[in-house]
Amino acid sequence: MQKSNRRNIYRFGKKAHKKSLKGPVLFLFLILVSFLLYGIFRKGSVWNGKDKFTIAIRGENEDVKIVVFDPAIEKITIVKIPGETEVQVSRKLGTWRLKSLWELGENEGIGGALLAETATRYLKFPTTAWADSKAYPLATGNLVQMVKSEFFHYETNIGFPDRISLFLFGLKVGNTQREEIDLAETGYLRKTTFVDGESGYEVLRVFPNELLAVFSDPFISKNQTKVMIKDSSGDGSVSESLSGVVEVMGGKIASIAKEEETDEDCTVFGKEHTLVAKFSVLFGCTVVRNTNDSVFEVEIRIGKAFARRY
Numbered sequence: 001m002q003k004s005n006r007r008n009i010y011r012f013g014k015k016a017h018k019k020s021l022k023g024p025v026l027f028l029f030l031i032l033v034s035f036l037l038y039g040i041f042r043k044g045s046v047w048n049g050k051d052k053f054t055i056a057i058r059g060e061n062e063d064v065k066i067v068v069f070d071p072a073i074e075k076i077t078i079v080k081i082p083g084e085t086e087v088q089v090s091r092k093l094g095t096w097r098l099k100s101l102w103e104l105g106e107n108e109g110i111g112g113a114l115l116a117e118t119a120t121r122y123l124k125f126p127t128t129a130w131a132d133s134k135a136y137p138l139a140t141g142n143l144v145q146m147v148k149s150e151f152f153h154y155e156t157n158i159g160f161p162d163r164i165s166l167f168l169f170g171l172k173v174g175n176t177q178r179e180e181i182d183l184a185e186t187g188y189l190r191k192t193t194f195v196d197g198e199s200g201y202e203v204l205r206v207f208p209n210e211l212l213a214v215f216s217d218p219f220i221s222k223n224q225t226k227v228m229i230k231d232s233s234g235d236g237s238v239s240e241s242l243s244g245v246v247e248v249m250g251g252k253i254a255s256i257a258k259e260e261e262t263d264e265d266c267t268v269f270g271k272e273h274t275l276v277a278k279f280s281v282l283f284g285c286t287v288v289r290n291t292n293d294s295v296f297e298v299e300i301r302i303g304k305a306f307a308r309r310y
Helices: 003-044 098-107 113-121 143-151 160-172 209-215 218-222 236-248 273-283 304-309
Strands: 053-058 064-070 075-081 085-088 095-097 129-131 178-182 189-193 199-203 226-232 252-258 266-270 286-289 298-303
Touching: 053 113, 064 098, 064 113, 064 209, 075 209, 085 098, 085 113, 095 098, 098 113, 113 129, 113 236, 143 160, 178 209, 218 273, 226 236, 236 252, 236 273, 236 298, 266 273, 273 286, 273 298, 298 304
Parallel strands: 053 129, 075 178, 085 199, 226 252, 226 298, 266 286
Antiparallel strands: 053 064, 064 075, 085 095, 189 199, 266 298
16 A cells, blocks of 8 residues: 555544544533533522422423422423413413413513413422423433533523533433323323314313322421411412412412402411422412411412412
């Protein structure tokens, strides 16, 4: 073989080797940068890494995925909801198909928050976070796609520190500890034909037992937390929905007291800070430490302002 040919082959091989290394090196660099930024900004995290963390994610095929990260058992559960499911939307925005909520939220100026709020109010899935479809790889275990989710820009209320926390958690969870549940197969949805002639799903009233373990809060259910609701909203359906969410979380509704209407929003009273904080974050309520001798661990007071946004 001529020297010139050997030289060309050598150069080609060297270039190919460099090219093959470029991807993995960049990949490792992004991971290192992620860890560095996490160390700098972790004080801004809202997820403590111990409690369940639930995200409502817009699917790419008009469906919606509710993803539950559960550190207690190191498991990720994905609840897939058909986009043709009809729901009553939060903030008194009427009845819509689930696939339309993201655009509706953008039109109303509240973005994906409307999806998380409706999942909580109507489906009784306690949900505090929301994100566009690019966040979904955080739940799948695909390492390359998970790293991309760290750096892609997409609409979400999940800050960078929490993205890193979810990424690290996802690395620990094996494929056997990832479960996908199709809500249409749980008995919670029923196939139907709507008045416009299109087929879809309606939500039934009875919450499926197989989902209680997914969405219940161990701290609340273990202590059989007794909750009292004082309702001055003038809308009985609000306290009914609220009590349903509390029960899914594992709480016990001890009493619902209807009171004279007021313009107040929502206030949570209780002695145990950790306990009242869980309800405060989920429902957007003000926390008041209660030092009296009430027989109820938690008291939730709601008014007309809360009813308008719930």
